[in-house]
Amino acid sequence: MDSDTVTGETRRLAAVLAAQREAAASEVVPDLASRRTDLARLKAAIRAHRNDFVAVAREDFGRRPAEDTLILDIGPVVQGINHMHRHLGAWMRPERVPVPHTLWPGRAHIHRQPLGVVGIMAPWNYPFGLSLLPLATALAAGNRAMLKPSELAPASSRLLADLLADTFEATQVAVVEGGVETGTVFAGLPFDHLFFTGSTEVGRKVMRAAAENLVPVTLELGGKSPVLLARDADFAKAARDIAFGKVANAGQTCIAPDYVLVHEDDTKDFIARLKPEMARAAKIAGRRGGPAGIISARHAERLASLQEEARIGGAVVIETGEEGNVTPTIIIGLRPQMRLTREEIFGPLLPVVTYATMEEAIARIGSGPRPLALYLYTANRDLKGRVLRDTLSGNVTLNGVMTHYAVESLPFGGVGASGIGAYHGRAGFEAMSHAKGVFEEPRRSLIPFGRPGGRFVKLFARYMMR
Numbered sequence: 001m002d003s004d005t006v007t008g009e010t011r012r013l014a015a016v017l018a019a020q021r022e023a024a025a026s027e028v029v030p031d032l033a034s035r036r037t038d039l040a041r042l043k044a045a046i047r048a049h050r051n052d053f054v055a056v057a058r059e060d061f062g063r064r065p066a067e068d069t070l071i072l073d074i075g076p077v078v079q080g081i082n083h084m085h086r087h088l089g090a091w092m093r094p095e096r097v098p099v100p101h102t103l104w105p106g107r108a109h110i111h112r113q114p115l116g117v118v119g120i121m122a123p124w125n126y127p128f129g130l131s132l133l134p135l136a137t138a139l140a141a142g143n144r145a146m147l148k149p150s151e152l153a154p155a156s157s158r159l160l161a162d163l164l165a166d167t168f169e170a171t172q173v174a175v176v177e178g179g180v181e182t183g184t185v186f187a188g189l190p191f192d193h194l195f196f197t198g199s200t201e202v203g204r205k206v207m208r209a210a211a212e213n214l215v216p217v218t219l220e221l222g223g224k225s226p227v228l229l230a231r232d233a234d235f236a237k238a239a240r241d242i243a244f245g246k247v248a249n250a251g252q253t254c255i256a257p258d259y260v261l262v263h264e265d266d267t268k269d270f271i272a273r274l275k276p277e278m279a280r281a282a283k284i285a286g287r288r289g290g291p292a293g294i295i296s297a298r299h300a301e302r303l304a305s306l307q308e309e310a311r312i313g314g315a316v317v318i319e320t321g322e323e324g325n326v327t328p329t330i331i332i333g334l335r336p337q338m339r340l341t342r343e344e345i346f347g348p349l350l351p352v353v354t355y356a357t358m359e360e361a362i363a364r365i366g367s368g369p370r371p372l373a374l375y376l377y378t379a380n381r382d383l384k385g386r387v388l389r390d391t392l393s394g395n396v397t398l399n400g401v402m403t404h405y406a407v408e409s410l411p412f413g414g415v416g417a418s419g420i421g422a423y424h425g426r427a428g429f430e431a432m433s434h435a436k437g438v439f440e441e442p443r444r445s446l447i448p449f450g451r452p453g454g455r456f457v458k459l460f461a462r463y464m465m466r
């Protein structure tokens with residue numbers, strides 16, 4: 001875009017935001033009933049379009065099994081809406097909190113109120129879920145929202161724009177389609193909150209732009225999520241789960257297992273189980289019109305070059321199936337300087353990394369940027385406790401992969417380079433609300449006596465220093 005177009009784009013988006021603000025100022029703050037109606041309308045629109053989601057996702061990914069779209073992409077949105085619909089009343093009620101004795105019998109409450117207009121920026125990998133769940137959360141918290149879906153899934157973005165335009169007034173929900181330039185303009189708008197899902201690299205730019213307007217951010221970013229297999233791990237289950245994690249959506253999942261840490265004496269055994277599971281998962285997906293394609297030729301080339309670099313560097317590359325434009329592949333013998341060791345993979349390549357001691361495995365996890373998710377397979381309680389204590393990551397699933405995402409009552413988010421803030425359920429409601437502290441002074445209390453110049457000021461001073 002040249003500078004005239006950028007100015008035009010800025011003006012266009014600023015006008016949408018201004019219209020939303022104006023509406024917010026002139027209309028009453030949505031109460032529980034109207035927020036529930038909004039959630040119900042969104043859910044009804046999603047349900048009515050379920051086949052369209054499957055079809056347009058196929059267009060964007062080239063191939064994508066219906067299940068990847070229904071169960072992993074839009075299913076969690078409907079579940080999330082149900083959860084919010086059920087609990088919203090309790091979350092919205094002012095929350096009474098204790099007061100210090102000196103202020104007794106005053107009362108203190110936290111009131112949660114809408115922030116105003118939330119900007120939502122979404123990635124392409126789950127183009128519906130990662131747009132609509134943040135949107136539902138913004139509406140549950142009583143906000144208006146502008147959504148910018150990803151240009152890499154244009155058919156999905158189009159469907160979202162049409163569906164949301166049919167469901168909501170543009171002064172409540174507006175979709176802005178466009179690429180990086182539009183994203184840059186979008187991130188620079190003076191929202192009341194900016195909710196970004198995408199890469200760490202772009203997240204950094206978005207946060208910088210938001211800082212210009214002091215816009216608070218939630219950043220849902222990526223990273224390398226390890227699977228740690230203890231020696232007592234159920235290898236059969238782990239192999240099946242990991243194969244699912246790498247084949248579902250062709251491994252293009254933010255919380256997909258990125259690599260596996262296996263004890264050096266178990267490696268052979270584990271790989272012997274993993275190989276057929278990877279092939280099986282790909283074959284099953286293949287029968288259902290998948291596995292999902294890699295989103296673009298550029299992304300497929302990137303994955304191929306990661307694999308090629310490892311091969312040239314002496315790693316062993318085991319391809320496990322024919323399906324897919326990048327085949328599910330196991331890679332053994334990575335070196336520290338290889339890109340597969342350093343970069344988030346985001347595709348169906350699975351490095352298997354060996355460790356000699358648990359200390360070494362934990363230290364390896366701690367030596368990189370904080371992962372978005374961590375998976376541990378063990379039946380040993382002490383070891384679970386130890387790994388939970390000694391590693392810092394986003395969420396954890398024990399003896400499984402990715403399932404924590406579906407637990408709406410868990411805050412979902414990263415830490416460090418994998419993100420800032422969290423959402424899902426109550427955590428999302430709170431992230432998109434202002435927590436206003438309200439204290440009401442009682443008619444009679446000790447408060448006037450304890451102020452500077454008051455009768456009991458010495459007593460108070462002593463009491464407060466106690």
Ligand code: NAD
Pocket residue numbers: 121122123124125126130148149150151178179180182183184185187197198199200202203205206219220221222223253254255344346372414419
């Ligand atoms: P991305 O960061 O390239 O794009 C995300 C959004 O930002 C898109 O809407 C894009 O148009 C926009 N954008 C791109 N460049 C921009 C710029 N310079 N300024 C402003 N906006 C810009 O991410 P992606 O490739 O779409 O998604 C993959 C990444 O997202 C992976 O790293 C993955 O781990 C992460 N991710 C995280 C989560 C999570 O919940 N934490 C979920 C899905 C994906």
